[in-house]
């Protein structure tokens with residue numbers, strides 16, 4: 001049953017590898033309301049979340065600040081005990097058997113390091129080697145691979161506190177993978193990284209998922225991470241799951257709009273067409289928004305029939321805008 | 334938003350179906366968390382590994398290590414100088430002569446030094462709880478207590494043990510006692526049990542820091558304060574204080590009870606003489622209680638919002 005050390009890269013498919021059923025987390029918060037007076041109230045950080053992640057999948061977990069992403073990850077690792085619901089990772093209840101699960105998972109917190117702050121990077125790795133009882137050969141192979149792909153060669157002897165944010169993050173990702181975890185949780189792994197580092201980290205994660213079949217759950221505020229890495233995305237807000245499906249499907253749900261940019265012969269007042277509305281006018285150029293699901297052809301025909309059209313182009317909706325709209329709708333409803 | 338939750342319902346249905354078909358997850362009966370021996374072994378192993386790493390890393394700077402160890406020794410040595418100064422004015426303290434006081438002092442200081450050497454890093458726990466960095470210890474496959482205790486393991490704390498042992502050695506030479514086998518046996522027993530009792534106090538203090546995160550001062554009051562208390566004969570203090578140190582926070586079992594037996598002095602509270610041999614039992618009981626307190630503390634940990 002224990003496959004932690006199994007070098008076989010293709011373990012049995014398991015659709016319920018990570019399984020949450022109605023998971024809740026309520027924090028009791030005490031607020032000082034005066035001298036010695038305190039008011040208690042509850043924060044429902046996670047409010048009944050249900051989902052499945054099959055083994056080997058790479059899933060994005062996104063949502064606005066305070067949505068409950070980090071709290072969910074902390075429950076998945078056993079750091080926090082859920083207030084309600086049922087939770088299994090690789091068949092293990094994380095809160096109850098935290099240390100047993102620890103051998104099978106890797107965690108990267110973008111906000112804080114899991115490395116020993118005052119010691120050189122390599123010392124942390126050596127300690128992991130022994131603490132996780134990683135077979136010598138596996139350790140050497142994994143370390144080599146990470147050092148190469150994440151460019152850690154020059155950093156191994158540097159104390160962690162002297163590393164830059166991006167260097168430390170790469171060091172942390174390597175540390176989380178030395179013991180061949182079956183699941184990797186990444187809480188904002190690209191926070192504060194420059195373009196080159198981001199690309200490096202993304203490429204590394206993509207290869208890891210493809211070659212080792214490691215299941216990856218990733219939170220981020222950078223949608224490019226999701227676009228480049230995850231076929232499936234989950235959106236949460238106020239502790240509830242609002243969307244779970246392919247990234248492209250967000251357009252439909254988010255009622256997003258495409259933009260038709262038309263160049264006219266001369267400056268005209270905003271065009272008057274039925275299925276679209278003008279959002280911007282700049283000289284002879286006008287921008288018209290229309291539902292993403294609708295076809296552009298009838299709209300173009302209608303405009304061409306009534307106005308002196310010179311040129312046109314269609315812009316796909318920006319996923320960033322879709323999500324922003326979704327967050328905003330949710331907040332106001 | 335109905336369409337958004339489509340996935341949820343499917344998932345729930347699948348889960349329900351699956352649960353009926355399966356034998357169910359391992360219950361608490363075979364639960365790994367409740368095998369104290371295996372956990373203790375794991376803990377010791379992790380403790381050894383982490384402390385060894387810190388020793389290696391401090392030994393990389395030998396000169397600075399020697400300096401801090403010496404400084405540690407000197408600081409604690411000054412402590413005893415205060416007692417010597419007192420004895421330059423008076424012949425006895427609470428009815429005890431210098432070698433006797435030195436004996437009690439040395440025994441308390443050695444026990445405390447051993448405990449401090451082993452798990453003195455516990456008082457950093459409050460900060461870890463406050464800033465949420467305890468999270469990173471919880472995702473490692475080793476008991477948290479071992480990881481916290483071994484964090485920044487510092488051999489320089491040997492300075493305190495050395496000072497205590499030297500003063501105890503002086504006392505043993507200077508004391509004019511009729512030694513019996515029981516008394517000889519009692520001395521190592523006293524030191525080890527004493528270290529155990531102090532360690533339990535350290536751990537309870539640590540557990541308390543989960544609830545009140547700035548409580549390391551309270552912990553220090555009991556550990557360092559208790560150590561200072563024990564360095565003087567009980568007859569110096571009021572009965573109530575001695576009672577508290579015996580029955581409430583049982584640090585009197587570190588050196589007062591066994592020590593006074595060795596010195597052939599009556600214990601101020603009139604306890605039977607066999608009480609002098611109970612420190613090992615008291616130490617075990619304290620450690621068990623401390624373990625429970627630790628577990629309760631750890632269970633109340635709730636991380637931080639960022």
Ligand SMILES: Nc1ncnc2c1ncn2[C@@H]1O[C@H](COP(=O)(O)OP(=O)(O)OP(=O)(O)O)[C@@H](O)[C@H]1O
Nearest residue numbers: 027045064065066067068069070071635636637638
């Ligand atoms: N330890 C805690 N004690 C009290 N409240 C908490 C705690 N941790 C989180 N919360 C609250 O729970 C909610 C969810 O927090 P969480 O950290 O999971 O958000 P997040 O989705 O990770 O946000 P971000 O994108 O800002 O990281 C927030 O309202 C937060 O204030």
Ligand SMILES: [Mg+2]
Nearest residue numbers: 069070071187
């Ligand atoms: Mg977060």
